Amino acid sequence: MRFTTRPEIKGRFGVVASTHWLATAVGMGVLERGGNAADAAVATGLTLTVVEPHLNGVGGDLPLMLWKAGEDLPRVLCAQGPAPAGASVAHYRAEGLTRIPGAGLLATVIPGALDGWLRLALEEGTWELADLFAPAIAYARDGHPALPRVAATIDGLAGFFAAEWPSSAAHWLPGGRAPEAWSNLAQPALADTLERIVTE
Numbered sequence: 001m002r003f004t005t006r007p008e009i010k011g012r013f014g015v016v017a018s019t020h021w022l023a024t025a026v027g028m029g030v031l032e033r034g035g036n037a038a039d040a041a042v043a044t045g046l047t048l049t050v051v052e053p054h055l056n057g058v059g060g061d062l063p064l065m066l067w068k069a070g071e072d073l074p075r076v077l078c079a080q081g082p083a084p085a086g087a088s089v090a091h092y093r094a095e096g097l098t099r100i101p102g103a104g105l106l107a108t109v110i111p112g113a114l115d116g117w118l119r120l121a122l123e124e125g126t127w128e129l130a131d132l133f134a135p136a137i138a139y140a141r142d143g144h145p146a147l148p149r150v151a152a153t154i155d156g157l158a159g160f161f162a163a164e165w166p167s168s169a170a171h172w173l174p175g176g177r178a179p180e181a182w183s184n185l186a187q188p189a190l191a192d193t194l195e196r197i198v199t200e
Contacts, residue, residue, distance in 0.1 A: 016040050019055065022144060023047040026135040030127070038066070038124035039132060042117045046136035046194070050187060051144055054153040058193075061109070062116035066124065079116025081109030104164055114197070133198045140194060143186035150185070154178040 009015055014037070016027035027044035035043070041064070048056040061081055067074035092100060101107045121132055154161075155178040161169035162176075171189075172178060 014040070016044060018044050018048060020048060020051045020147075022051050022139065029135075030132075035127050036125065038120050039127045042121045042125060043127075043132045043135055045113070045117055046133055047139060050136050050139045050190065052147075052150065053187075054150055056113075058114040058197075059111040060113045061111070062113040064116060064120065066120075068124075077116055077120060079112035079119070081112040083109055103160065130198050133194050137191050137194045137198075140187040140191035143182075143184035146182035146185040151178040151182065 009017060014028070014031040016024050016031065018024045018027065023044045026047045027040040030040040030043045031037075045056065045062070046058075049058055062077070062079035064077040064079065065074045066077060087100075087106075092098075092106070095106065097106070118129070121127070121129060125132070154172045158169070158173050158177060161173060
């Protein structure tokens with residue numbers, strides 16, 4: 001057998017796979033407590049928002065395929081953000097640009113991930129939103145051990161954060177740099193935001 005970092009996984013009861021063990025454990029826990037695949041996917045995605053903020057988040061996109069038992073074909077949920085109405089060629093030219101920049105607010109789309117997770121939960125899920133959000137809120141409020149690549153990615157953006165997003169720099173770069181590793185990365189503002197989404 002050839003070594004791979006993406007091994008084949010099988011399950012008779014259910015399977016959850018993600019890029020972070022905590023999110024995978026959250027999703028599997030949902031299945032083990034009676035949730036369905038949609039519930040597990042939402043809880044997993046929300047947890048990834050907390051534990052891998054450099055790869056996933058409520059400000060991102062969500063392309064998703066859903067293939068339910070008994071259906072002939074999969075369905076696609078395209079929760080990818082469209083460009084804002086004001087993002088016209090004329091607007092970019094007025095900003096002195098000849099092309100859309102690769103980063104920053106002028107390159108940003110309207111986020112679609114949160115809408116996609118909510119739609120999936122409400123249309124296909126069986127759990128209450130508060131229960132789906134609870135693990136992500138807990139990890140954001142109480143903290144979790146952050147992977148070194150989280151700190152490395154954030155540290156690589158230090159100059160951009162300082163120049164363009166000073167509030168992000170203040171949060172993620174205490175003392176001007178990201179810690180080499182966070183033994184307990186807490187994000188209370190994110191926890192508050194996720195709680196507010198559930199409440200509203």
